[in-house]
Amino acid sequence: MELLDGKKCAESLVADISRKVAGYIGSGLRKPHMTIILVGTHAPSESYVKSKIASCGRAGFEGNLIRLPETVTEQELLAKINGINNDPSTDGVIVQLPLPSHINEQNVINAIAPEKDIDGFHPTNFGRMALGQKAFRPATAYGICKLLQFYDIPIRGKHCVVIGRSNIVGKPISIMLANDFDIGNATVTLTHIETPRPLLLDETRRADIVIVAVGIPGFVSEDMVKEGVVLIDVGINRLENGKLVGDVDFAAVAPKCSWITPVPGGVGRMTVAALMINTLMAYENNFNLT
Numbered sequence: 503m504e505l506l507d508g509k510k511c512a513e514s515l516v517a518d519i520s521r522k523v524a525g526y527i528g529s530g531l532r533k534p535h536m537t538i539i540l541v542g543t544h545a546p547s548e549s550y551v552k553s554k555i556a557s558c559g560r561a562g563f564e565g566n567l568i569r570l571p572e573t574v575t576e577q578e579l580l581a582k583i584n585g586i587n588n589d590p591s592t593d594g595v596i597v598q599l600p601l602p603s604h605i606n607e608q609n610v611i612n613a614i615a616p617e618k619d620i621d622g623f624h625p626t627n628f629g630r631m632a633l634g635q636k637a638f639r640p641a642t643a644y645g646i647c648k649l650l651q652f653y654d655i656p657i658r659g660k661h662c663v664v665i666g667r668s669n670i671v672g673k674p675i676s677i678m679l680a681n682d683f684d685i686g687n688a689t690v691t692l693t694h695i696e697t698p699r700p701l702l703l704d705e706t707r708r709a710d711i712v713i714v715a716v717g718i719p720g721f722v723s724e725d726m727v728k729e730g731v732v733l734i735d736v737g738i739n740r741l742e743n744g745k746l747v748g749d750v751d752f753a754a755v756a757p758k759c760s761w762i763t764p765v766p767g768g769v770g771r772m773t774v775a776a777l778m779i780n781t782l783m784a785y786e787n788n789f790n791l792t
């Protein structure tokens with residue numbers, strides 16, 4: 503069993519980005535600029551946002567955080583986004599999710615200008631990604647692809663099973679792996695927590711690659727996978743004792759895997775790295791650098 507080290511891969515990608523950015527700045531351009539909107543004080547979001555701002559620093563980007571109170575109205579948030587959409591000094595904007603329950607997340611995502619949507623969540627980017635057109639790709643799914651590429655894990659012709667159908671992970675990674683361009687050309691089954699157990703086991707036990715994103719600690723057990731499987735654990739679950747675990751029973755399942763992502767230090771790190779790639783793309787688009 504070998505670890506798919508997201509920290510190492512992310513550091514390598516961010517180092518490549520920072521070299522590119524240094525070249526652009528050397529030629530007289532301003533720094534790439536990411537704006538993050540954080541509503542409220544959700545503790546995990548605070549930590550993710552901190553990690554994004556730190557990564558901006560390492561990449562040579564300007565990263566700025568706009569904090570809005572938990573009580574902000576949807577209209578006020580949309581007005582803030584509209585202002586950033588029209589601000590030429592910002593290349594990309596993200597609204598950290600989840601949002602308080604009185605705000606409709608999809609309305610907020612729809613309000614972001616597609617050319618600044620570095621999360622790749624806007625329907626325009628999602629559609630373009632699915633069609634194989636130039637697009638910002640959802641960062642976690644894109645990060646998983648980058649991690650598989652970094653370790654030369656073959657995808658073409660493989661049987662992949664994705665567990666979880668969220669708009670930000672399960673759906674986009676299923677499409678990206680199945681598409682016939684880029685990293686894809688796999689045969690993909692998209693399952694979810696309502697998939698009947700016998701059907702789920704039938705799929706996962708035959709899978710070459712399993713990607714799980716359900717947010718349930720220990721969801722993938724040793725009996726669910728075959729020997730030599732590549733296991734990508736997207737789950738980030740904080741237990742009552744403070745320990746961070748994924749959706750895989752790591753101790754039991756890892757010995758069966760050819761490759762597995764750790765939690766922490768796996769996919770989470772790649773989410774932030776992929777966001778940096780998207781931000782650089784927004785900047786390059788902005789300055790016609792590609």
Ligand SMILES: Nc1nc2c(c(=O)[nH]1)N[C@@H](CN(C=O)c1ccc(C(=O)N[C@@H](CCC(=O)O)C(=O)O)cc1)CN2
Pocket residue numbers: 546549550553596597598599600621641642670738746765766767768769770771773774
């Ligand atoms: N606007 C967005 N909101 C959310 C996204 C997203 O892509 N865009 N994804 C998740 C949270 N997320 C990024 O925002 C994220 C999750 C995890 C990590 C990460 O680095 N995890 C570390 C552990 C961190 C810890 O100790 O808590 C790891 O896995 O090693 C980064 C970003 C939901 N919201």
